[in-house]
Amino acid sequence: MTDTLRTPQVPHEHGLDGPALLDAYRTMRTIRDFEERLHEEFATGDIPGFVHLYAGEEASATGVCAHLDDDRDVIASTHRGHGHCIAKHVDVKSMMAEIYGRTTGSCHGKGGSMHIADLSKGMLGANGIVGGGPPLICGAALAAKVRGDGGVGVAFFGDGGSNQGTTLESLNLASVWQLPAVFVAENNGYAEATSAEWSVGGGSIAARAAAFGMPGVTVDGFDFFAVHEAAGEAVARARSGGGPSLIEVQLTRYYGHFEGDQQKYRTDEVRHARAELDCIKRFRERVRGEVTVAQLDAIDTEVARLIDEAVSEAQAAPLPTGADLETDVYISYL
Numbered sequence: 540m541t542d543t544l545r546t547p548q549v550p551h552e553h554g555l556d557g558p559a560l561l562d563a564y565r566t567m568r569t570i571r572d573f574e575e576r577l578h579e580e581f582a583t584g585d586i587p588g589f590v591h592l593y594a595g596e597e598a599s600a601t602g603v604c605a606h607l608d609d610d611r612d613v614i615a616s617t618h619r620g621h622g623h624c625i626a627k628h629v630d631v632k633s634m635m636a637e638i639y640g641r642t643t644g645s646c647h648g649k650g651g652s653m654h655i656a657d658l659s660k661g662m663l664g665a666n667g668i669v670g671g672g673p674p675l676i677c678g679a680a681l682a683a684k685v686r687g688d689g690g691v692g693v694a695f696f697g698d699g700g701s702n703q704g705t706t707l708e709s710l711n712l713a714s715v716w717q718l719p720a721v722f723v724a725e726n727n728g729y730a731e732a733t734s735a736e737w738s739v740g741g742g743s744i745a746a747r748a749a750a751f752g753m754p755g756v757t758v759d760g761f762d763f764f765a766v767h768e769a770a771g772e773a774v775a776r777a778r779s780g781g782g783p784s785l786i787e788v789q790l791t792r793y794y795g796h797f798e799g800d801q802q803k804y805r806t807d808e809v810r811h812a813r814a815e816l817d818c819i820k821r822f823r824e825r826v827r828g829e830v831t832v833a834q835l836d837a838i839d840t841e842v843a844r845l846i847d848e849a850v851s852e853a854q855a856a857p858l859p860t861g862a863d864l865e866t867d868v869y870i871s872y873l
């Protein structure tokens with residue numbers, strides 16, 4: 540049942556028109572600029588808590604979420620969640636304010652980087668619990684199946700998360716219940732400083748799918764189009780009642796595990812990835828002739844302005860006060 544989908548040597552038909560290509564580019568550029576700016580701002584000491592950056596991994600969130608609707612489809616994210624949020628259309632300014640701990644943030648400044656959520660966009664939340672997302676997605680996918688609205692649940696998790704019992708139980712449950720779920724393992728080579736080559740038993744996360752009777756594929760996570768194609772197949776299968784799938788996306792993070800990580804466990808990988816593999820550079824080359832350089836550059840300018848505004852508005856926004864301690868503690872569903 541398991542098959543390996545390799546990045547095609549010859550460019551294949553991607554089925555995306557100009558506006559869809561520009562949308563994908565805008566999402567990847569927004570994630571990159573958001574993260575690179577956070578890297579700078581975190582160093583000033585103004586941002587509370589831990590921050591885990593997603594730069595380098597943009598093609599994964601973007602290629603998967605391009606297939607999802609805001610209303611019926613949901614995702615569960617990880618501690619490295621900013622890219623997933625942006626790709627699922629969470630408002631960038633409210634995300635930045637959340638990371639700065641301000642009342643204008645998506646969770647009123649009470650969550651911070653690792654707990655950004657926006658249920659109105661189907662973003663169930665970043666998650667400080669490694670392996671916390673897959674069980675949530677079984678619940679969300681079961682709800683979609685019961686509703687019968689074609690909704691799909693997508694769980695993003697890392698190579699470290701792939702070894703958690705919660706993830707393996709979720710793969711099993713999704714298979715037994717034939718849930719409309721897609722499991723996206725973002726294998727960036729490390730869980731903190733632990734190499735995936737050492738920690739992933741059997742060597743392949745995708746190959747584990749066979750044990751649960753679901754399709755599993757490995758894709759080049761530096762190639763937006765490879766991710767987009769694999770995710771398209773998995774989401775279509777889930778929507779049409781074909782059950783769950785597992786996609787292992789192989790990529791690299793450009794920064795440390797968290798901001799402040801000295802990264803003594805790796806040497807030349809990031810320089811190589813930035814120079815030779817970068818998903819945004821590759822995307823620009825690949826779409827030559829389909830959209831213009833001027834269109835791509837205009838998006839760069841637009842995104843740079845958005846990130847500038849997001850930071851200055853977050854810095855100017857109020858912090859929560861003592862009175863805010865007792866709000867948002869309970870929710871009434873009545």
Ligand SMILES: Cc1ncc(C[n+]2csc(CCOP(=O)(O)OP(=O)(O)O)c2C)c(N)n1
Pocket residue numbers: 617618619667668669670696697698699700701727729730731796
């Ligand atoms: C249940 C649990 N165990 C341990 C941790 C500490 N921890 C935080 S991130 C992390 C590594 C996760 O690695 P991976 O899943 O590969 O994601 P990546 O950071 O590479 O995106 C660990 C062990 C945690 N947050 N939750």
Ligand SMILES: [Mg+2]
Pocket residue numbers: 697698699725726727728729730731
């Ligand atoms: Mg990892």
